[in-house]
Amino acid sequence: MKTVVSLIVNGDPTEMMIESDWTLLHALRSLGLMGAREGCGVGECGACTVLIRDEKGSRTVNSCLMLAGEAEGLEVTTIEGLAQEGKLHPLQQAFIDHGAVQCGFCTPGMIMSAKALLDENPDPDEMEVRAGIAGNICRCTGYNQIVEAILAAAEIMRGGKS
DSSP: OEEEEEEEEEEEEEEEETTTBBBBHHHHHHHHHHSOOOSSSSSSOOOEEEEEEETTEEEEETTSSSSSGGGGEEEEEOOGGGGGBBBBHHHHHHHHHHTTOOOOSSHHHHHHHHHHHHHSSSSSOHHHHHHTTTTOOOOSSSSHHHHHHHHHHHHHHHTTTO
16 A cells, blocks of 8 residues: 655655555665665664654664654655765765775665764764664674774864864
């Protein structure tokens, strides 16, 4: 059965016709937003991580597990929504600068988890970063470059230099 869902995607009010069994990931990809990836389809890998905001605040979700209908009235931010006015978000730039992007499959979800962490804790230590990205699997980098990138972005976002 088809239904209409209204939500805000990357700052843009959006209404879309969805099937009742569509996941949020499927709905986002139907809008042409290909950053969130389906890795495992069961919420284990984090490749599909996006941010949602409701009256309780902002949090990450595995968009492969959330039904699109559950996003009614929510704000959804994908990796495509981080860059502003043609300029990469500090996390995106730090991932490039620190070699934290290898194959790139996990990168969007990893960055979205890092964004949620830094929104909550702008000055994390290494262990807090590792805990903050624990729901995201990377098979290429070994995580050290990812952690370095997140710590560097945190410093930049706090107004320091990296």
